[in-house]
Amino acid sequence: MSSRRNPGSQSSLREANRARILDAITHHGALTQVELAAVTGLSPATVSNIVKEQAAAGVLATTPTSRSGRRAVRVTLARELGLVVGLHVANRQLRLALADAGHQVLAERMLPLARDHRADSELDRVMLLIRDMAESVGAGLDEVLAVGVGLAAPVDPRTGLIATAGLLRGWDGVPVAEELESRLHRPVFVDNEANLGALAEYRIGAAQGVRQAAYLRLSHGVGAGLIVDGRVYRGGSGKAGEIGHVTLDEQGLVCRCGNRGCLETLVGASALAAKFPGSHGEVKLRDVVLRADAGEALARRVIADAGRHLGIALAGLSNLIDPHRIVVGGELAEAGEMLLSPLRHALERSTLATAAGVPEVVKGELGERAELLGAVLFAIDRAQITAGRTDGPIRTVAAAPAPDILPGIGGILPGLSPQISPERGGLAS
Amino acid sequence: MTVLSPEPVQGAPTSELVLSMRGIDKNFGAVQALTAIDLDIYSGEVVALVGDNGAGKSTLIKILAGVHPKDGGTITDGDKSVTINNPAESGALGIATVYQDLALCDNLDVVANLFLGHELGRGTIDEVEMEKRSWELLRQLSARIPSVRIPVASLSGGQRQTVAIARSLIGDPRIVILDEPTAALGVAQTAEVLNLIERLRERGLAVVLISHNMADVQAVADRIVVLRLGRNNGEFKVADVTYEDIIAAITGASDNAVTRRAQARVGSPEAADDAVPPPDVAPPEEARP
Numbered sequence: 001m002s003s004r005r006n007p008g009s010q011s012s013l014r015e016a017n018r019a020r021i022l023d024a025i026t027h028h029g030a031l032t033q034v035e036l037a038a039v040t041g042l043s044p045a046t047v048s049n050i051v052k053e054q055a056a057a058g059v060l061a062t063t064p065t066s067r068s069g070r071r072a073v074r075v076t077l078a079r080e081l082g083l084v085v086g087l088h089v090a091n092r093q094l095r096l097a098l099a100d101a102g103h104q105v106l107a108e109r110m111l112p113l114a115r116d117h118r119a120d121s122e123l124d125r126v127m128l129l130i131r132d133m134a135e136s137v138g139a140g141l142d143e144v145l146a147v148g149v150g151l152a153a154p155v156d157p158r159t160g161l162i163a164t165a166g167l168l169r170g171w172d173g174v175p176v177a178e179e180l181e182s183r184l185h186r187p188v189f190v191d192n193e194a195n196l197g198a199l200a201e202y203r204i205g206a207a208q209g210v211r212q213a214a215y216l217r218l219s220h221g222v223g224a225g226l227i228v229d230g231r232v233y234r235g236g237s238g239k240a241g242e243i244g245h246v247t248l249d250e251q252g253l254v255c256r257c258g259n260r261g262c263l264e265t266l267v268g269a270s271a272l273a274a275k276f277p278g279s280h281g282e283v284k285l286r287d288v289v290l291r292a293d294a295g296e297a298l299a300r301r302v303i304a305d306a307g308r309h310l311g312i313a314l315a316g317l318s319n320l321i322d323p324h325r326i327v328v329g330g331e332l333a334e335a336g337e338m339l340l341s342p343l344r345h346a347l348e349r350s351t352l353a354t355a356a357g358v359p360e361v362v363k364g365e366l367g368e369r370a371e372l373l374g375a376v377l378f379a380i381d382r383a384q385i386t387a388g389r390t391d392g393p394i395r396t397v398a399a400a401p402a403p404d405i406l407p408g409i410g411g412i413l414p415g416l417s418p419q420i421s422p423e424r425g426g427l428a429s
Numbered sequence: 430m431t432v433l434s435p436e437p438v439q440g441a442p443t444s445e446l447v448l449s450m451r452g453i454d455k456n457f458g459a460v461q462a463l464t465a466i467d468l469d470i471y472s473g474e475v476v477a478l479v480g481d482n483g484a485g486k487s488t489l490i491k492i493l494a495g496v497h498p499k500d501g502g503t504i505t506d507g508d509k510s511v512t513i514n515n516p517a518e519s520g521a522l523g524i525a526t527v528y529q530d531l532a533l534c535d536n537l538d539v540v541a542n543l544f545l546g547h548e549l550g551r552g553t554i555d556e557v558e559m560e561k562r563s564w565e566l567l568r569q570l571s572a573r574i575p576s577v578r579i580p581v582a583s584l585s586g587g588q589r590q591t592v593a594i595a596r597s598l599i600g601d602p603r604i605v606i607l608d609e610p611t612a613a614l615g616v617a618q619t620a621e622v623l624n625l626i627e628r629l630r631e632r633g634l635a636v637v638l639i640s641h642n643m644a645d646v647q648a649v650a651d652r653i654v655v656l657r658l659g660r661n662n663g664e665f666k667v668a669d670v671t672y673e674d675i676i677a678a679i680t681g682a683s684d685n686a687v688t689r690r691a692q693a694r695v696g697s698p699e700a701a702d703d704a705v706p707p708p709d710v711a712p713p714e715e716a717r718p
Contacts, residue, residue: 114647132617280444
């Protein structure tokens, strides 16, 4: 599906064709060779050669099948190491990814959700979607090693329950890990979405190699994930990084968390929508960004004001945990410099000056998928810990990255029996 | 309701009134199917039309699609009044309808279905250009179709729905009407169609969605118009309505003897002597301490 490149040599042409085939399979999950030729525009012979070569290299896997009554070869990505599922439940949408242990996302699904969605019915749908994704890549549910879940509310690492009621109303008091485990019979691990977004940006995104970093998620609500000394910091009860509920204006509006004048009452999706009086219908965050991109003055101003408020809140955060880089993600981050330059300005004005200067503020590299990819990474990490607990065929993940991100994987684990510590929501430091 | 933003910006998904229906009546012989129905359609907005079976949803969109002529009322496009007497006039107004049965030709491939009746090329059919445009369109809709050269019969339910919706976009419409797009689909295909509806909204199209599934409606709609027994029975913004309110409006739970008595009391306070005094009225002087 990638645009046509202009290759310089035979070998670079082959390289480009190889990438095109891998892209197509990643996008569609599984295809027959004939379909691959149609999708990529390559000749059937080229497809056949490249598939054979990549199958020998262990990148692709082929299975015989039939298509319209004829023999065909079904091509999928190789997944000898087992699969993991990442799930991101946001306020208005749900994202699911099925990935192999080599971080390759094999299938992805997205589903818009109703405003006050409920855990029971959504988990039933998640179950069906996971089954459908597994089918689309020709896998069984028993190949799933673990499921990582990101929720749009702080999750208490000790209990795995949502720590603050009212932020994701239909999911309060629901033991998500147990609920999903009883449906899937695979281990499930739950964390806050911003923590997972931070994990993803730290491992494979805009904060790679920055051991002191913060990730800011600007979506329906506002949250942050903190990377302290190269690990996700979750705090005592899981609410570390809940920057959306920092009080900026004591006389402000009442927030959905029950307090008054939180950052979210100034820059949350509904707060921004309320700044467009007279427009018909609901103004969504994407609409605000699209309008600003089209040059509408009001939308640009609303985004700039939001940047200013965020800068002040981030100055506080920066004084407390002193990150080197702040990555801004979520739907509003799509506004780019319109949001970031007023944010940097306010941050510089309010934060404590040090010799190293102020933290660098950049836009996330993973976009709206950061939390989802974080959930996948989280599941891969955890699958490794609990490999001995799964009742299916025991497979340890070899290709997992340096396991120093989550406390418990590196040093604590060997002496820690998984049975004793079920660790639903991630370990508290 | 009809407040418009003063200066619509080019390319931005602003909400403008595209089509307005006022006081629409329709009867089939002795059966009064629609009575004084009002419906406004805005660009860049998904409006859901919900109601029980026989509430008049399909009749109303068939009037928009030019299948049935209306018996009374007005339809205005901007500030001029329009009539829709046949499907061609509906198409000329920029209205595209995707029916529940999709009306695809199973034996033809995706490209042929998309361009059926609108084939490109003079004299000979320009298959290359049609295929290119098909890919372009399907990519814009982030559709998952393995090949545009396979017969529609071999596609899944969600993919067929995608093709049907993509076909409705060929004529560059302003309004897309979807009649029960998720009724016969599984969860994964439903997800695909709901995403597609969001894409349409982002492209600035007006979407009219008919559905019985409240979860789907609440997930993608901006506004919900409830019909009951051929009449308007409430209009809600999704942002401030609960599931129970919608169900109450659909089933008429909010319209019963108690509520009618309450309404009568508001109208003429003396008319309801025998009824218990409304709780929000202050007690009489002598009852106070």
